[in-house]
Amino acid sequence: MRPIVLGIVLLVAVVNLPVRAAEDAATQAARWHDLRVAIFGDRAITDGAGVLTLEAPARALDAALVPISVTLADPPNVKALYIIIDANPSPLAGVFHFGPAADAHMLKTRVRVDQYTLMHAVAETADGHLFVAEQYVKAAGGCSAPSTKNRELAMARLGQMKLKAVSEGSDVNALQLLISHPNNNGMQMDQVTRNYVPARYIQDVKVTYGNDLVFQLDADISLSEDPAITFGLTPRGSAPITVEMHDSSTAVFKQSFDLTAARS
Amino acid sequence: MQPRHFTGLIVALFLTSLDNASGAPPPLPVTEVASGIFVRQGVQEDATPTNNDMIANIGFIVGADAVAVIDPGGSRIDGERLRAAVLATTNRPIRYVIMSHAHPDHVFGAAAFAPDHPTYVGHARMPGALADRGEYDRRRLAEILGVKGTGDFVVPTLLVEKELKLDLGGRVLDLSAHAAAHTDSDLTIFDRSTGTLWAADLLFVDRIPVIDGSLVGWLKVLQDLKSLPAAHAIPGHGPIFVPWPAAATDEERYFNVLLRETRALLARGGNIETAIATVGQSERDKWLLFDEYNGRNVIAAFKELEWE
Numbered sequence: 147m148r149p150i151v152l153g154i155v156l157l158v159a160v161v162n163l164p165v166r167a168a169e170d171a172a173t174q175a176a177r178w179h180d181l182r183v184a185i186f187g188d189r190a191i192t193d194g195a196g197v198l199t200l201e202a203p204a205r206a207l208d209a210a211l212v213p214i215s216v217t218l219a220d221p222p223n224v225k226a227l228y229i230i231i232d233a234n235p236s237p238l239a240g241v242f243h244f245g246p247a248a249d250a251h252m253l254k255t256r257v258r259v260d261q262y263t264l265m266h267a268v269a270e271t272a273d274g275h276l277f278v279a280e281q282y283v284k285a286a287g288g289c290s291a292p293s294t295k296n297r298e299l300a301m302a303r304l305g306q307m308k309l310k311a312v313s314e315g316s317d318v319n320a321l322q323l324l325i326s327h328p329n330n331n332g333m334q335m336d337q338v339t340r341n342y343v344p345a346r347y348i349q350d351v352k353v354t355y356g357n358d359l360v361f362q363l364d365a366d367i368s369l370s371e372d373p374a375i376t377f378g379l380t381p382r383g384s385a386p387i388t389v390e391m392h393d394s395s396t397a398v399f400k401q402s403f404d405l406t407a408a409r410s
Numbered sequence: 411m412q413p414r415h416f417t418g419l420i421v422a423l424f425l426t427s428l429d430n431a432s433g434a435p436p437p438l439p440v441t442e443v444a445s446g447i448f449v450r451q452g453v454q455e456d457a458t459p460t461n462n463d464m465i466a467n468i469g470f471i472v473g474a475d476a477v478a479v480i481d482p483g484g485s486r487i488d489g490e491r492l493r494a495a496v497l498a499t500t501n502r503p504i505r506y507v508i509m510s511h512a513h514p515d516h517v518f519g520a521a522a523f524a525p526d527h528p529t530y531v532g533h534a535r536m537p538g539a540l541a542d543r544g545e546y547d548r549r550r551l552a553e554i555l556g557v558k559g560t561g562d563f564v565v566p567t568l569l570v571e572k573e574l575k576l577d578l579g580g581r582v583l584d585l586s587a588h589a590a591a592h593t594d595s596d597l598t599i600f601d602r603s604t605g606t607l608w609a610a611d612l613l614f615v616d617r618i619p620v621i622d623g624s625l626v627g628w629l630k631v632l633q634d635l636k637s638l639p640a641a642h643a644i645p646g647h648g649p650i651f652v653p654w655p656a657a658a659t660d661e662e663r664y665f666n667v668l669l670r671e672t673r674a675l676l677a678r679g680g681n682i683e684t685a686i687a688t689v690g691q692s693e694r695d696k697w698l699l700f701d702e703y704n705g706r707n708v709i710a711a712f713k714e715l716e717w718e
Binding site: 203207208211213215254256287290291294295296297298299303308310311312313314324326372374376 | 543621622623624627678679681682717
């Protein structure tokens with residue numbers, strides 16, 4: 147379902163590329179209505195108050211790197227989390243599918259924002275219910291703007307990963323995964339050839355803890371360059387954490403981490 | 411730096427049509443800061459329809475045989491008026507247009523020099539940088555200045571891998587291409603005859619520097635530049651002629667604050683939101699446009715240093 151539907155959305159958005167002023171509430175609501183039908187069909191979506199919260203800066207300082215944060219009240223009951231940036235060329239930024247090793251009370255990542263937009267986080271519970279949280283973010287140009295500051299380094303480091311323990315308030319089990327990847331969306335034009343630079347972006351990230359899935363992420367071009375994902379883990383012994391990542395060039399990157407090393 | 415505020419399209423179109431009606435562009439007011447070196451001071455603002463993106467320090471160097479323009483300006487009118495200033499100053503031909511990096515406030519006047527058929531000079535990575543960002547910058551600048559007022563950049567054909575000497579006749583300019591610092595394609599020009607370093611955006615004075623390359627790299631490049639036998643420098647933003655290396659002190663202090671505080675936060679397992687809210691705050695009263703750019707610099711620093 148997803149590639150076809152979002153392909154249509156992408157087409158519409160690209161035609162409208164010049165950055166526009168803020169849209170009115172009715173336009174935003176209509177856009178979200180179209181998106182939720184495209185992604186979730188006619189399934190009911192309930193206001194997520196008390197179930198999940200979505201935090202994002204009201205005004206982003208760098209549209210190519212907007213930190214967002216989702217907290218979930220009842221993690222064991224959450225099967226998947228959808229991050230949707232309504233007005234982006236490809237609105238569905240990522241879908242996180244949680245496995246038995248996840249502690250999904252908190253999830254953070256960094257996204258690109260192409261214009262002033264509503265942002266939605268939708269939690270899907272194990273019994274198939276959908277809950278939504280919403281934020282409005284003022285940022286523009288994050289998709290078409292170049293964000294690579296050091297091209298040589300970006301290519302030399304492509305596919306490298308880091309896993310480290312981070313402190314998120316009182317959370318002692320938070321880990322952050324960094325992936326070095328341009329997550330290039332193919333929207334920049336080469337001045338010499340007049341062709342667009344081919345897109346190369348992360349499509350799939352799978353994190354396992356021993357034999358158990360922590361999460362599997364269906365990713366897209368709306369994740370920032372060098373994506374960062376902060377997530378929770380249910381501690382269970384000394385099994386290695388393995389990350390496997392596929393990008394749109396069909397390259398596969400795989401790396402294993404020792405949890406005690408990440409925490410030291 | 412790069413423009414950040416993009417408003418006032420209609421006003422820009424109106425002003426552009428006024429420019430067109432007024433005929434030949436008046437020469438930019440330039441100051442001869444050292445023998446044969448002429449500089450126009452940019453305003454300490456982001457691009458607006460009123461300032462026509464004339465915000466960078468730009469100018470030219472005159473030799474016995476030829477002229478080198480250094481940074482052709484931030485818009486069509488900026489480039490045309492700089493060209494008029496050259497023509498009003500000397501009858502030597504404009505042989506080179508040297509571009510210090512790919513940011514719009516330094517390059518969108520480039521096409522205005524086409525009638526002189528100069529050689530356009532840039533860092534070896536500059537064509538790549540323009541490929542990445544040129545179209546995007548053009549679109550954003552056109553939202554401020556209108557399509558006609560925006561001007562056009564030119565992809566350099568004489569590329570500097572490391573060092574290059576340009577002879578203007580009795581005056582040799584030493585061009586150096588640097589590793590990622592302000593951007594990943596920074597070029598500086600050293601005029602040995604007057605001991606002047608044209609530092610462009612590797613040196614910001616009064617106005618907060620913008621990190622669009624590498625914080626660690628920039629500090630390293632500053633060390634290299636400080637070892638040059640230069641008595642004065644021309645910053646990309648701020649006063650047009652400053653003592654060297656003394657004028658780098660503020661910039662280095664700011665970078666070291668960012669470096670120290672970001673590394674300390676990372677060592678504690680701190681996150682990027684905390685960094686944005688806390689890092690560099692002691693520098694707030696020391697820079698123009700601090701609130702517009704410090705947060706972005708912190709994001710750049712964090713993103714660079716979290717990989718150490």
